[in-house]
Amino acid sequence: MDSDITIEPSPAGKGRKRLVNKQEWKREKAKIKRYSRKRLPEFPTCGHKTKKLQCLSLTMTEIGKFNEKSYHQASKSYQDLFILKHCVTNKPIRPGTKIKENVRNKPKTVSVQYKIITSKGQICVCEKTFVAILGVGRNRIERIIKQYHETGVLPVKRRGGVSNKSAHKKQAVQNFIESITCCETHYARNKTVIRRYLPCELNIVKLWKMYDSKVNEQLKVKQCFFRHIFVRKYNIGFESPKVDVWSKCLQFSEKIKKITDPHE
Template sequence: MESADGEHIVVCNHKNNPKLQCGQVGRDDILKPREVFYKNPNKVIQDGILASNIELDIPKRKRARKSDGKPHSLSAKYHVYISRQKVQICQKFVMAVYNVCQRRLNTICKKLQAGEEIIKEKRGGDRRAFKFVDKLDAVKSFISQLQGKESHYGRQKSRRIYISSEYNISILWQLYNKNSPEGLKVNYKYFSRVFSKYFNIGFGSPATDVCSYCVRTQTKISMSQSSSEKQKISTELKVHKFRATQFHKLMKTEVPNTVSYCFDLQQVQVLPKVPIQEAFYAQQLSIYFFCVTKLNCQEPIFYTWMEHQAGRGATETSSAIIDFLKRTEFPEDATKIRFFADGCGGQNKNSHVIHALMFWLHTSGEKIKEIEIIFPIRGHSYLPADRIFGRIEKILRSHSLIKTPDAYWELYTKVGEVRKLGSDWNLLDVKNMLQWLKKVNGIKSLSGEKWNNDPELAWLVPIFEEQREDGEIEANEECECNDMEEVNFI
């Protein structure tokens, strides 16, 4: 091996050895392999480079030893590549080229002889994991036995399950240690790590809008003593939940030549909204927001009014829907409108809304020939409008002080269009239509004397006269729309 000035550096005594060519390797020959070796400081990669320069063989001849030393079980040959030619060198030369110790080379040789992976790193790591195998299995077994369920508020199926909100990791850890022998007890940190690493489990929050039928049926199942009765009630509950899922499938179904919308009334907002404790018990003004939106939650429209202007009944709902229908440009090929709404009787599911939609359908001049209203099973009415309300509430939570209606309207415009009662839309006397309209295909009928004098309702004359002659209409008959019932007007 030569120095920078060309002088030979004595590393070993194999200069004239015909088998070992250590004396033929110059300084420039070892620069590249040395640079590759130290380019990556990772020990695993460096060991792989060293292993590629080692060849193992069984000793062909074993010399007699004076002492009782252990005979060599392998013979190692070392080499380097110079101009793509393999050049055999001695161990000392390899140690000098790569600046490694003999122990490191011997360890690599033993791994090669045993057929182990050189790349596998055995230094450091968790040396105590094997001691906790029984504890790990016991904790996993305990957690896997927890009875969980899917989220009540999830939009679709999820692998994550939720257990009762009465529990948390600390309580579960205490229950585990209480029922485990002394040798399997663990500390809180270990239990929490296993819970988070191996399981997709969360803790639910107390539900505030649970279906009353579901709760009542589940209570009957838990209290029933007869297995046949339990099976019967469980079947009824499954059918009930299946019907509830059909509502959401209908929303996802795309119908040709049909446009679909959803409408709902948001929770009452108070005015002014102030972070003062006394204000919670004081009388405040209420401001209402009625949302009409597409099923994809795009371009929502908020109809808003104050409590001194109007209430929250069928008149306000009908007036807002009629205004929405009048000002909406429907696709040219649309012949049908679908509305999805919850079954609140005072606001959505009543004859006044039906009358208003029927009136618009026959007087609008649009190409729309049919309106369909779909109501969900009570307690399972998670609508697209609720997602929009969630976005609004997130914005409102970041504002602790809202003093005026204008401040509310400004926040709502971040999500959709705001239409104010009195300036952008007006209330219609929808209930006055009961003096003229009679029930047709499910509409409540009330007799009146002035209905035939209104020119806008002249189209109803032949229908009412024909049905009166056939005796198909009963006076004061109630409009009853069962759950999941579709109301059509053609």
């Protein structure tokens, strides 16, 4: 082994395994399609033009710009935050319980003001106009507002995502991998510039067991977690078993390592 050869993270896309292109996945394409604009915004048909609601004072240019901003990112979290940003919630002054067709409706728990931002400032509109301009379902808007009003927490995406809970474990695995001593490479291919080699008696499973035996209980990881970092973050291979090695070659190679004079 040569102590001068160290392991470093490989450049992006140059790891042992190729990087995953999630943009080509069916699931990612369906997600983008789900939260993309499906129809053009509509002009208000409610007829409101009062001191409180000024729906008819909007122009199609202002409506189009507001709609375009709401779909700036085809992401549920971005659009939910955009909706909340333009809604003002208050406690209803008169909640009331009206009787309709012998069914008593539930009292209102929140009163909402919908606002459209234009170059002139904020314009208050009714719920029907707000829904028509954004082109989203009324139930979705009500669900977002209700959740935020009851919990006080911004809505989060529940279809999965990246978590930072294991960031300290990832860093510990990387430190362990980079502390391993590499073998002196004798391959002459271009990829050896960034590729490092470990002894043939090692493998990923053995390295994972070595890591788990050295760290405490809080830093232990699963084999798949260790393997993912090893093959994606680094370009490391294992030497082939040495068969029919000439003793003279081994003798000369060991002598060369000990010689410090370049002429010799």
